[in-house]
Amino acid sequence: MAEKPSGPKLHEPEWLQRSLDRYLAWGLVFMIVLIVAFPLYRLREPSLRADAKASQQRSYEKTGRDLFATNCASCHGTQGTGGTAPTLNSKQFLTTTTDNQIALIVTGGVSGSSMSAWSLDYGGSLTDEQIRQLVTYLRTLEPNAPSVPDWRTGAKAP
Helix, strand or coil: CCCCCCCCCCCCCHHHHHHHHHHHHHHHHHHHHHHHHHHHHHHHHHHHHHHHHHHHHHHHHHHHHHHHHHHCHHHHCHHHCCCCCCCCCCHHHHHHCCHHHHHHHHHHCCCCCCCCCCEHHHCCCECHHHHHHHHHHHHHHHHHCCCCCCHHHCCCCC
16 A cells, blocks of 8 residues: 655645636636737727827927928028018928928038028037927928029029
């Protein structure tokens, strides 16, 4: 006959087993909730991102419009329609200039002209974010921009 091992008896009280079972059951419930919730979240995420992007776009356009009116309109005219500086609201300017080029012009200015640097990095008063907002505003003008062939001279847009 086999001998029973000697030593202390391993014994878990019944309440401890019930407690462990309860934690395991709740863990299983939460895991099921997560398994169901993640696919639902993934279905909704693209529309949330699109809404956030559209909201940011509207915010940038409004802030850019205000920045343009405060800092740029005195030379470029209201809504960039021309003045003592180049006409920015022209099809020729907006279709041939990239966002990065516009940002660089605003950031560092144009040597040999009255266009000074507007970036804080070059002694101006605008942050990089504000310059992006200005560029966003100028892009809103593009769909209805009139043809102004001599936009560089500040010719008035019709």
